[in-house]
Amino acid sequence: MVARTHTHNPQLSDPLALALRPPENETPAARQQRLELEQEQKRVSDQIDDELRKERNDSKKRSKREVKVLLLGQSESGKSTVLKNFRLKYAASQWKAELRSWRAVIQLNLVQNVLTILDVMQDRLALPDPTSANTGPTSFAPGPYGRASIDSTRSDITLVGSRPGSHIILTQKHRLLNLRLSPLRNVEEDLRRRLGASDPEFTFANGDDGAMNGLPGERRKSSREFGVRGWIGALGFPSNGAKKSDEPMPVDEATEILATLQDDIISLWEDNEVRELLRARGVRVEDRPGFFLSDTARVTSRTYVPSDNDVVRARLRTMGVQEWRIILENSDSFGSEWVIYDVGGSRSMRHAWLPYFDAVNAIIFLAPISCFDERLAEDPSVNRLEDTLLLWKAIVSSKLLGKTTLIVFLNKCDLLKRKLQSGIMVNKYMLSFGSRENEVGVVVKYLKDKFKDILRADASEPRTTYLYATSVTDTKATAATLNIVRDGIIREHLKNAEFV
Ligand SMILES: Nc1nc2c(ncn2[C@@H]2O[C@H](COP(=O)(O)OP(=O)(O)OP(=O)(O)O)[C@@H](O)[C@H]2O)c(=O)[nH]1
Numbered sequence: 001m002v003a004r005t006h007t008h009n010p011q012l013s014d015p016l017a018l019a020l021r022p023p024e025n026e027t028p029a030a031r032q033q034r035l036e037l038e039q040e041q042k043r044v045s046d047q048i049d050d051e052l053r054k055e056r057n058d059s060k061k062r063s064k065r066e067v068k069v070l071l072l073g074q075s076e077s078g079k080s081t082v083l084k085n086f087r088l089k090y091a092a093s094q095w096k097a098e099l100r101s102w103r104a105v106i107q108l109n110l111v112q113n114v115l116t117i118l119d120v121m122q123d124r125l126a127l128p129d130p131t132s133a134n135t136g137p138t139s140f141a142p143g144p145y146g147r148a149s150i151d152s153t154r155s156d157i158t159l160v161g162s163r164p165g166s167h168i169i170l171t172q173k174h175r176l177l178n179l180r181l182s183p184l185r186n187v188e189e190d191l192r193r194r195l196g197a198s199d200p201e202f203t204f205a206n207g208d209d210g211a212m213n214g215l216p217g218e219r220r221k222s223s224r225e226f227g228v229r230g231w232i233g234a235l236g237f238p239s240n241g242a243k244k245s246d247e248p249m250p251v252d253e254a255t256e257i258l259a260t261l262q263d264d265i266i267s268l269w270e271d272n273e274v275r276e277l278l279r280a281r282g283v284r285v286e287d288r289p290g291f292f293l294s295d296t297a298r299v300t301s302r303t304y305v306p307s308d309n310d311v312v313r314a315r316l317r318t319m320g321v322q323e324w325r326i327i328l329e330n331s332d333s334f335g336s337e338w339v340i341y342d343v344g345g346s347r348s349m350r351h352a353w354l355p356y357f358d359a360v361n362a363i364i365f366l367a368p369i370s371c372f373d374e375r376l377a378e379d380p381s382v383n384r385l386e387d388t389l390l391l392w393k394a395i396v397s398s399k400l401l402g403k404t405t406l407i408v409f410l411n412k413c414d415l416l417k418r419k420l421q422s423g424i425m426v427n428k429y430m431l432s433f434g435s436r437e438n439e440v441g442v443v444v445k446y447l448k449d450k451f452k453d454i455l456r457a458d459a460s461e462p463r464t465t466y467l468y469a470t471s472v473t474d475t476k477a478t479a480a481t482l483n484i485v486r487d488g489i490i491r492e493h494l495k496n497a498e499f500v
C-alpha cells in the first residue's frame with residue numbers, strides 16, 4: 001500500500017524526493033528530532049531568502065540612485081579621454097594612485113612616434129648617400145644595444161623618385177640615427193607584450209581595424225594601434241589605490257633603453273630634413289593620438305612619472321565595453337554614484353553598444369570635428385565626419401533612446417583650429433560649407449547647426465540635447481564642461497526617477 005502510494009504520487013516518484021523521504025520504520029522520538037531539525041533548516045533557509053530579497057531591493061534602489069552614462073562615438077573620437085577627465089575631476093585620489101601605471105603606455109606611444117618617422121624615412125635611406133663616399137648603410141657601427149639591422153635589399157628604389165619628398169636628401173647622420181634607434185622595434189614589442197600579457201583577451205589591431213596613419217595623402221593603415229579590453233588588468237592598477245606614490249619607479253629594460261636613446265630621439269625629431277620629409281608626405285605626427293615627441297627629455301628619463309596631462313593624452317584603444325563605477329569624492333548627495341560605459345568605437349565593435357541603450361540615463365556623443373579631411377581606418381572610402389553624422393542620425397532616431405538625455409561634444413577643436421590655420425579648406429571636403437569663412441568659430445557653428453538639423457528631422461521623440469565645443473585634452477576647460485554636464489544629467493535623472 002505504502003509502496004503503491006509512493007509509486008503513484010508523481011512528486012514522490014521523483015528520485016530526489018524518494019531519496020529524501022523519511023524512513024518507513026521511524027520511531028516517534030526520531031520523528032520529533034527530524035521535525036525539529038527540519039524546522040531549524042527552514043528557519044535558516046528563510047533567513048537566507050530574506051537577505052537575498054533585501055540585497056535585491058538594495059541593488060534595485062542603488063541602481064535607481066546610480067547615474068548611468070554611455071560614451072559613444074567613432075574610434076579616436078575622445079571617449080576614453082572624457083572618462084579620464086571625469087575620473088581626474090571626481091575620483092582624484094584613485095586617479096593619482098593609478099598615474100604611475102600609465103608609464104608603459106606613454107613609453108609605447110613615444111616609441112611608436114619614433115618608429116612612424118623611421119618608417120617614413122626608410123625608402124629615402126635605401127638610396128645611396130650622395131654626400132658620402134660610403135654608400136652602404138650596413139657599414140655603420142651598431143647602436144648601443146648591438147641588435148640593429150638595416151634592410152639594405154629593398155627593391156622599391158626605382159619607385160621612390162616619384163614619391164613626395166624625393167628632393168629631400170637623407171645623409172649619413174640619418175642612417176646612423178636609424179641604426180641607433182632600431183632597438184626601439186624590440187622595445188615596442190616588449191611593451192606591447194607587457195601591456196597585453198595581463199589581459200588574456202588582448203588583441204593587436206593590425207590592418208583591418210587599426211587607426212589609419214590617417215592624414216591626407218597617407219592611405220596606409222597603422223599596424224601600431226594597440227588596444228586592451230580592460231585598463232585595470234593591462235596596466236596593473238593598484239587594487240586598493242594604496243600604492244605609494246613617492247617610491248621611485250623601477251628602471252626596467254624599456255626605460256633603460258629609452259634613457260640611453262634620449263639624445264638620438266631628440267635629434268631625429270628636431271632634424272630639418274626629417275621634418276621636411278614628414279611634411280612632404282603629409283604625416284603630421286604631432287596631430288596624432290599619443291604624441292609625446294615634444295616631451296622626450298621628460299618621458300625618457302629614468303625617473304619619469306606620468307603627469308595628469310600625460311595620462312589624459314596617452315592613447316590606448318578601447319576594445320569592447322568597459323564599465324567604470326565612480327563614487328564621487330566629497331559628495332554623499334543624490335547623484336554621487338556614477339556608472340560610465342566606455343566603448344570601443346570602430347565599426348566592428350559597434351554591435352556591442354546596443355545592450356546598453358535602454359539602461360542609461362544619458363549619452364555623451366563624441367564628434368571629432370577636426371576629422372573633416374580624414375577617412376575611417378576600417379573603411380577608407382568613408383569620410384570620418386560623414387561617419388560621425390550618420391552615427392548621430394542613427395542615435396537620435398533610435399526608439400530605444402527616446403528618453404535618454406543626449407549630450408554632444410564637438411571635440412578636437414584645438415586640432416581643428418591648427419588644421420584650418422595650416423590652410424586646409426573645409427569646403428574642399430564638405431561642399432555644403434560653401435564660401436563661409438575657413439575659421440574655427442564659423443566651422444563649429446556650422447556643424448552645431450548640422451547636428452541640430454538632424455535632430456529636428458530624425459529624432460524619434462523630442463528630447464533635451466546639449467551641444468558643447470570641446471578639446472577634451474584640455475583638462476581645465478573640460479572640468480568646467482563636465483560640471484555643467486553632470487548637473488544637467490542629474491537634473492534630468494531626478495525628473496525621471498520614480499521615487500522623487
Ligand atoms: N588634440 C586633441 N587630442 C584629443 C582630443 N580628444 C582626444 N584626443 C586624443 O585622441 C586620441 C584618441 O582619444 P581616445 O579617447 O582614446 O578615443 P576613443 O574614442 O576612446 O577611441 P576608441 O577607444 O578607439 O574607441 C587620444 O590620444 C587623445 O589624447 C582633443 O580634443 N584634442
Ligand SMILES: [Mg+2]
Nearest residue numbers: 079080317318
Ligand atoms: Mg577608448
